[in-house]
Amino acid sequence: MVYRLSTRLLNICIASFCKAQQLEKAEAVIIDGIRLGVLPDVVTYNTLIDAHCYFFGTDAAHSVLYRMREAGISPNVVTYNSLLAGAARNCLLSLCLDLFESMLQAGIHPDVWSYNTLMHCFFKLGKPDEAYKVFRDIILSNLSPDPSTFNIMINGLCKNGYTDNALGLFRNLQRHGLVPELVTYNILINGLCKAGRLGAARRILKELGESGHQPNAITYTTVMKCCFRSRQFEQGLDILSEMKSKGYTFDGFAYCTSIGALVKMGKIKEANDYMEQMVRNGIELDLVSYNTLINVYCKEGNFVAAFNLLDEIESGGLECDKYTHTIIIDGLCKAGNIEGAQRHLNYMNTIGFDSNLVAFNCMIDGLCKAGLTDHAMKLFESMEVKDSFTYTSLVHNLCRERRFRCASKLLLSCLKGGMKILRSTQHAVLDGLRCSGYTSEARKLRSKIRLGRLLH
DNA sequence: ATAGGGTTAG
Numbered sequence: 001m002v003y004r005l006s007t008r009l010l011n012i013c014i015a016s017f018c019k020a021q022q023l024e025k026a027e028a029v030i031i032d033g034i035r036l037g038v039l040p041d042v043v044t045y046n047t048l049i050d051a052h053c054y055f056f057g058t059d060a061a062h063s064v065l066y067r068m069r070e071a072g073i074s075p076n077v078v079t080y081n082s083l084l085a086g087a088a089r090n091c092l093l094s095l096c097l098d099l100f101e102s103m104l105q106a107g108i109h110p111d112v113w114s115y116n117t118l119m120h121c122f123f124k125l126g127k128p129d130e131a132y133k134v135f136r137d138i139i140l141s142n143l144s145p146d147p148s149t150f151n152i153m154i155n156g157l158c159k160n161g162y163t164d165n166a167l168g169l170f171r172n173l174q175r176h177g178l179v180p181e182l183v184t185y186n187i188l189i190n191g192l193c194k195a196g197r198l199g200a201a202r203r204i205l206k207e208l209g210e211s212g213h214q215p216n217a218i219t220y221t222t223v224m225k226c227c228f229r230s231r232q233f234e235q236g237l238d239i240l241s242e243m244k245s246k247g248y249t250f251d252g253f254a255y256c257t258s259i260g261a262l263v264k265m266g267k268i269k270e271a272n273d274y275m276e277q278m279v280r281n282g283i284e285l286d287l288v289s290y291n292t293l294i295n296v297y298c299k300e301g302n303f304v305a306a307f308n309l310l311d312e313i314e315s316g317g318l319e320c321d322k323y324t325h326t327i328i329i330d331g332l333c334k335a336g337n338i339e340g341a342q343r344h345l346n347y348m349n350t351i352g353f354d355s356n357l358v359a360f361n362c363m364i365d366g367l368c369k370a371g372l373t374d375h376a377m378k379l380f381e382s383m384e385v386k387d388s389f390t391y392t393s394l395v396h397n398l399c400r401e402r403r404f405r406c407a408s409k410l411l412l413s414c415l416k417g418g419m420k421i422l423r424s425t426q427h428a429v430l431d432g433l434r435c436s437g438y439t440s441e442a443r444k445l446r447s448k449i450r451l452g453r454l455l456h
Numbered sequence: 457a458t459a460g461g462g463t464t465a466g
Contacts, residue, residue, distance in 0.1 A: 081457095085457070088457095113457075116457070116458075117457075120457080120458070147458085148457060148458050149458090150458090151457090151458040151459080152457080152458050153458095154458090155458060155459070156458090181458095182459090183458065183459050184458090184459085185459090186459045186460070187458075187459050187460095188459095189459090189460095190459065190460065191459095216459095217460085218459055218460045219459090219460085220460090221460045221461070222459075222460045223460095224460090225460070225461075251460095251461090252461070253460050253461040254460080254461080255461080256461040256462060257460075257461050257462095258461095259461090259462090260461075260462060260463095286461095287462080288461055288462045289461080289462080290462085291462040291463075292461075292462050293462095294462090295462070295463075321462095322463080323462055323463050324462090324463090325463090326462095326463040326464075327462080327463055328463095329463090329464095330463065330464065333464095356463095357464090358463055358464050359463080359464085360464095361463095361464045361465070362463075362464050362465095363464095364464090364465090365464065365465060368465095387464095387465095388465075389464050389465045389466095390464090390465085391465085392464095392465040392466055393464085393465050393466085394465095395465095395466095396465075396466065421466095422465090422466060424466065425465090425466060428466090
């Protein structure tokens, strides 16, 4: 009895060190315990494995598993679930499947958590059919699905483009008398909104209000983002002030959503206020937050501060990504520093981001606006992938320079690539050709545009 | 455990 109690205490102690990411202290406690005659048990090792998965990855966790077996302790379903979660987090599908296999071979029955994790992994890798098979297995087996099963399903269906199925599953739950959790509502509202189904999203939001759940900060951030995404800026700002006045705590997500929208609206001063508040409140900055802040600095022309943050990212052990570089390049272009932008673009290419389409688009647009159209054309020709942004910048600028035949050529290759381009852009080219006397060219272009519409 | 945040043209 005394022994069991001690092991429990040992495990509680180890769990708190693991949670604080002090794994060497956890190990030291194990050694002390052994010295005192208190041996680690399966819970001890499971705690360690879970923490290793989280902080150091699956390989580290597997070496703990090895030590566990050496110590003569057999893994159980919890052990495997931790390993599965680690593998799923890193999208290591084949590892997930291997773990399932060895679990079965060891005679350990997977539980709902195991299945949920596998399902989530399939969804994350864009394999909704496989995920659905797992879901069916849960239903057909004598395990019963838990609320997370449905949340993972609804989220996965939304993320993979099956919004209607997600909505259907949600309604099915309600028909069976199950009360959806707040998470479920949040998942569905976000999914519907991203699919452009604003009416349905609003309906679910209303139902959430009638459900007895209190919306949380995530609900507010989600809905706010929905408004901004659909360019309903005033409504988004209303939700922002409601969130503030109701005393919700802002985390990095809420701040970044608000700051990003304010920058887009040109409210740089307000964006800066929120930025200062965010830092003052001690929000730990991750890469997305850094990028958001760098964007604010760029848009207010404070490139010293922007580049300082760039250094801070790297010295803090994070790595700039394509967003960081795009924000810098676009910022320099918009501030009229074309040479600086070109320099950063070259630098970006040398460090391996040479297929950053958005950054190239920003550079093209910047060159165009600076009147360096030929330079922009050269860059355009060197690009392997182009999209409608690329074409729109160039076509508009060529029209401005009254080079309508060149614009027409580009417009055609854009349409031939199956890319959508605004009617107003097409009309700019057509009208330009007509007004400058190229009537037959205009006619030809118009019929080709019509043909293109039929084909795509 | 499952939910929310960052970049470009007109």
